[in-house]
Amino acid sequence: MSAVDLSLQAGKPNLEKPKNREPRRMQRLSIFLSHSSRDKAFVRRINSDLKSGGFDTWIDEDNIPYAASISEEIQNGLTKADVIFLFLSEAAVRSKWVSTEWQSQFFKQVSGGKTMVVPVLVDDCEIPEFLQDRKYIDFRKKSEYGKSLASALDFLQSLKVERYGAKKNFDSTLGIKSHVMEILDDLEGEAIQLPQVRRIPIVKTLKGVKRSGKLIRLQGFKPEIKVRSVYDHVISLAHISECFIPCLDLDFSAGDRRDLLLLIAYHDINEVILGDIPAYTSLSRSKRASIRVYAEQRFKTVPPNELERIANDFVWLFLSEQHRQAFRAVMDLSGDAQSKVFRIFQALDKMDPIIAVWRYLHHYRGMLGDTPKLFNSKMKDFYENPDVASLLRDQKISTSLIDTLSFLQDREHSWNYYENANYFDEMTHDFLSIPPKVLKKAIEGVPLFCDD
Incomplete structure (x- = not known):
């Protein structure tokens, strides 16, 4: 069972943003990989490729220490994330993980700030209502994994430029x-x-x-x-x-x-x-x-x-x-x-x-x-x-x-x-x-x- 699944059993996470949120890193974008445990093998592959592409990732098995509070660690990971990749599959949408009302409200709140929620389709499934107006990254065709990965990396690189000011403004006072x-x-x-x-x-x-x-x-x-x-x-x-x-x-x-x-x-x-x-x-x-x-x-x-x-x-x-x-x-x-x-x-x-x-x-x-x-x-x-x-x-x-x-x-x-x-x-x-x-x-x- 994924840490995200376990967090539902551990109780509803605190939806209030912490007062002293850590500053965002200026050079690397942080991606939280929110997924069902049934999609773990696929998400591990994505995780490896995102890291190779120069991005920080948060995945439960790598980022939750032994004996730590699972719900607290997940909350910390979410509040520090620039992007949440929400992996959707037939198994995932049938589970309590996506369909629970508090989850819907949580993502609406996070989306109101600087954290961006991006649906990632793993296979054919019904997209939850609260995500239907969002453009998704399509990984359903396994034979086109490379093409889909390139699209995801291109999106993340563009977001990093926009978010962290890699585009320089031209100062009219400079020659x-x-x-x-x-x-x-x-x-x-x-x-x-x-x-x-x-x-x-x-x-x-x-x-x-x-x-x-x-x-x-x-x-x-x-x-x-x-x-x-x-x-x-x-x-x-x-x-x-x-x-x-x-x-x-x-x-x-x-x-x-x-x-x-x-x-x-x-x-x-x-x-x-x-x-x-x-x-x-x-x-x-x-x-x-x-x-x-x-x-x-x-x-x-x-x-x-x-x-x-x-x-x-x-x-x-x-x-x-x-x-x-x-x-x-x-x-x-x-x-x-x-x-x-x-x-x-x-x-x-x-x-x-x-x-x-x-x-x-x-x-x-x-x-x-x-x-x-x-x-x-x-x-x-x-x-x-x-x-x-x-x-x-x-x-x-x-x-x-x-x-x-x-x-x-x-x-x-x-x-x-x-x-x-x-x-x-x-x-x-x-x-x-x-x-x-x-x-x-x-x-x-x-x-x-x-x-x-």
Whole structure:
């Protein structure tokens, strides 16, 4: 006989909530498994799977100590629970356990607070009247146990996000870069884990994946120059967005700003799987091997959007619920090519590698050796790349960005900047569509290597 059955014999539990209820745990959801003893084998299986899914569970055989008061222990378990899984079977609904009037009143009271009662159908049975208006989890088809379990875990993960505030509110007083860094900090604990494969920590991997466009051009350069990572790019993109957005003639709402920072924070997460493959430069087999993009030939047979979608879906499998929800929103935003937010994101994402060349010149000012202009020659593809200007024109992005891009892709301007640290300070405002002080901040206001 289950402890829930025994509690009926022990007497009616006290329905008053204790005055000093213990605080809820902030990281794990607690599920009380209320069941008939006849369904014990099935409930044990659910209990094991819920624990493996990262949830705390209360089940009589594990949580009632010897010689303890059964009714008191059950009451304590119920008052601490976030969720009550009420297992219903033909045997259960015939018993006194479900049909007793006090049980009905008890569940009505509990449901009025923060504890949620969820019916779980074990087999075909008549659902008690007081539960008929509640959506249930259906475990009746034993051959579809895995599908039903996934549905239950998805519901619990969503509830945990809602209940414990895993969704961050966006503070309008914080800048885009600060919000993006908060998201990346939250992602520090996320990892891809597969059988027989080492754990792949997402943020650590992004910090280790070099921006391959710079890597292949700077290999063998003397003096040796460090190459920035995908993580550096994400922080840089957040920074230049924060600098440029106020200067553009855009009707940018708080919701647009939130969507933009989400796109920035999550857009390169697929490179944990794909690596950073330079799109503008054709690579020889030896170059491809040297930057460890061994799969590029095969990847190029898949349309870029489809390749990114597949990689994103794969990474999504391993994220915790709060990041899954945000990442799914980002994938939806990326699928809307006409979205104003996505178009400005694309424009800034394409401009960042060019701005990064200027940031290299700032970081290594005076340290580029005997033939310093060789660096700019190595970077000529970034100056000459026509795709960025085409994107800005085709999508009718702000003319201020187009003018700024034209300035940034002029190697003479960049070299004058390398030789004169006060280059932007000495400019007049009319020389640039975006004020010189803003462009200087976009280049110098964030480190070249953000993880140093």
